[in-house]
Amino acid sequence: MDDQNKNLILATALSFIVILVWFLLFPPPEAEPTDPNAPAVTESVTEGGVANTPTAVAGASEVQNTEAEEANAPRIDIDTPRLAGSISLLGGRIDDLQLKDYRETLEDGSPIVHLFKPVGEENAFYALHGWAPGSGLGIDDVPGPNTVWTQASTGTLTPDAPAVLEWTSPAGLLFRRTIAVDDDFMFDITQEVVNEAAGTVALAPYGIIARHGEPADAKNFFILHEGASIMADGELTEIGYGDIVDLPVVPSEGAQAEVLQVTENGWIGFTDHYWMSTLIPEPGSAFRAASKYNATRDIYQTETVLPTVTVGAGQTTEVTTRLFAGAKEWETIREYEKAGVDRFIDAIDWGWFFFLTKPIFWVLHELNKLIGNMGVSIIVLTLMIKAILFPLAYKSYVSMAKMKELQPEMEKLKEKAGDDRQQLQQGMMELYKKNKVNPASGCLPILMQIPIFFSLYKVIFVTLELRHAPFFGPFQDLSAPDPTSIFNLFGLLPWGAPEAGSIVALIFIGILPLLLGISMWLQQKLNPAPADPTQAAIFAWMPWVFMFMLGGFASGLVVYWIANNTITFTQQYLIMRSQGYTPDVFGNIKSSLKLGKGKDKA
Template sequence: MDDQNKNLILATALSFIVILVWFLLFPPQDTPKNTAKQPVAEQNAGAAKTQAPAASATATATAGATATASASQAAGATPEAKATAADLPTVKIDTPRLEGSISVQGGRIDSLQLKGYKETLAKDSPLVRLLSPVGKPDAYYVLYGWAPGGSLAYTDVPGANTVWTVASKGALTPKNPLVMTWNNGKGLVFTRRISVDDNYMFTVTQGVKNTTGAAVTMEPYGMIVRHGLPPERGSTILHEGVVQMTDGKLDEIGYGGMRKFEDVPTEGGPAKVVHAKSGWIGFTDKYWMTSLIPETGKPFTAVDKYTKASDIYQLESRLPVMTVAPGASAEASSRVFAGAKEYDTLRMYQNQKDVPRFVDSIDWGWFFFLTKPIYWLLHKLHILTGNVGIAIICLVIVLKLIVLPLAYKSYVSMARMKELQPEMEALKERAGDDKQKLQKEMMQLYKEKKVNPAAGCLPMLFQIPIFFSLYKVIYVTIELRQAPFFGWIRDLSAPDPSSWMNLFGVLPFPAPMEHSFLATLSIGALPILLGITMWLQQKLNPAPADATQKMIFAWMPWVFMFMLGHFASGLVLYYITNNTLTFLQQYMIMRSHGHPPDIFGNIRSSFKRGKSAAK
């Protein structure tokens, strides 16, 4: 087999490996479960199967025996709760950043939209919906209540279907809290006060007054319930599912991991249970999060559950069991975060509202030690420039200045390698087909001239973690979502929408649709510019001696062009800027050492070799 066929087979094998690795790292998104056809009755049945926590007090003379509410008991089938949630009134939520409603059935926070965020860039696009009530597709809500202990029954405490009486007037606003009451008819009067700030934080205070002649024991809890998987999910490089902070330890559990808990018998039913002195627990999506945050400094129990029969994912924050004496009252307060994972907002809650490590709800990834400072710098540059794209360009300049000493040594080494090219060509002629002799004499030449051929790889090796860190920043931080640059780039977190297949919009037909073979080949102006800058940068480097390596390096810019063509535009912009600055740096350093590269001469030679090969 001749060398040409060997090279062709090798190139084909390498291309297959690249594609295989690509699909392993970035597999197609899961098709969301179609819940739209699920009947309302079935959704309501799912709500009835939501499991309530059990009071877990140690048995004492006053506490009595612990009672456990079953799944059917959790429905709270009191006489007042025969109507469905759709038939009952709601209380409007209206804040600078949120709109939605609270159902009087169960007192659920079950309808919430984010005023500052739209689903798409279209003018008539609806607002992003975070929470949805029972009976709607993808039901997702927050529920509070009490679990009975001692001699109390589940009907004696508020449950998922308890119908509350609204004692306050008007909508829930930052200046007007919501107050609800419920009398169990047996001497216990419950109150619930819900307030909200100007951002995304609710405060829920549950109270009970005991007018009976005996002490009562019960356990306050908060609960986040999600029916089925979220309709839109990210890729494998992003965590979505449970995120919880317990005593300074961050745990991330995917939805697949939650499904394993149904087979783990623990107290109160199949669940994962963690007792903590401080922390929080919630569901996180790519940009949004709903979290239960117990009162600072007070212990709580974090519980993760999955109910297979109704496909319900459930998180609980159980507060310490309370014993309320006759004639006495008791209160339990906790908070709910429901909104966008904005760095400044999360940091404010962390530093000013004592929510431990709240900024770590953003998935910073393995390179968090690079991701966090890169984001901080990008955030500050964005504030200064007012444009995320310009901020990315400025970020590259700062990073290039930081690694300049290392880069300088590397580029000097490349210039020296370029200087040795005539001598290396002479070695090739003398060695002929004896590759072992050629390798030995080349190493001797490097040693005599004090040149390190591997030095040119150092900037690339240093750049790899920075590349992945910046990709993570652009992919997960909401500040880059729908952030415009200039011209046709209206969202730097999305791929370049233009396509060479319709001459970038000149021809009167759209680019190929997503998830098709042609769409994979369809790339925009930015990726093409990326390939050109990589190719120009490559022309400054000495060509490998081995023919196969030379061929691989020649194809690399164009392979990367298609690989990165469907990445976020902000990342491609970073790479174009980095390549351009690297080209200028290397050109100037080589010129200062008396070896100005003949770029256009190399380009003409490349075209001539291409024509000769074609003939």
């Protein structure tokens, strides 16, 4: 390996180590605990058109019911193939939702994932819909977050049986809300107003998703977006929980807010690591999207407000919007996108390298459908990536083999030039030109591997399909760190392994990190150690440093790296041997075991 390649690898490795150490020593701060039941703040309401939206803003902040009222409120049960829960007739909130297909952990008896929770419970999280009053109406003339609705339908909400809620206002308006749900995670919310009064009224339909406090399971990790996601006419805006807290106060909103006007297509909601709740107006509809934070009650809120509608005496109007509340499954979200939800697949956090993460995930997903094992699929994906990069790798290793052949002549040049670096560089360039050797060609495979590695890391960490995905034996969750440990002799001793992510777990590493370190060490031995003692020492320690640093990474990523190292070793050995240079692997190992006292073997 020539000096330029060594320097590039060294710089890349050290940069990667610095990043890892930084995030281990200086993790993002945890959110301070807050009281979700603190007294509410009543906000002012103005009249006239869509400007009345502070009423919608106050919806989440004005939930003032006691725990007893919340507990005793009538409810409509929800039962679908994939969802369970209920709707509270107090405010008509969808505030109790469980995902039947997903459990919190892999342990037997682990509870089902609870997405929405009613007010009064820790980290309350819910969706509510309503109307903001315009001309001719007061705040008591429209249903609010504390309005008690009447169930006009019978029985449980199912894909075959919508739930119908009704309420008549003092002004003589009949409000009807029809809630339908499909077999997956999408609700259709149809809000209807029947004007049975004498005059004309104006009002604006809205939808709200409110979250009391930052989610308890928030990762707060730089590679993952958690918080508000807004799609506005093809442009995605992501605002993390920490950034929502820092939003400026918008007087017209009565809160800290970020407001976007959507002219045709869009959606807004909260995205977590694996789950998502999103408000989706009908395609082609204009609306106002807002992300807000109520500091007094520590409530995060996203909302959609549609244009004001005018309803004359004896007239009826209705508006239908949708609510997605469920798991960020790629196939499910893609089907909703095909059905008209603009760029809905971008609700998954693909990152800056989306042009790599999307195709990498698609190939991995399709391989898993064929093979039925995500770990094996990662290995096959690695083979495919190495096959695509093989032409570059071939040129690189051929160049490295030729460089080895030129090693004696390069040593003569060094002796002849002495301390004259310029003369040495000129002599080496002439030597390369004469023998048609490009020393920079060895950099290309390394440069290509860097974005691929980070893209695969993103895919493994972010996508739901890797959550609880099994490999074999003890490796039942490829999105989690290696569960084995030297501490209990990889499960042979009767006590458990240290908690994943702890310092003890990093020290007493598992099987996969060990294999990673060994594979990197063997790959290194394809080349003699550098002549410079400092470089030799750094390269000697590098596999073991990476072994410990990556021990806490997702085991799926470690599987990829082990497979990549193994394939790279095989490729390099065979290609260099085909060029007349046979790497002295065992000789280099013996040399390294002598701590650099022996001479490198060519």
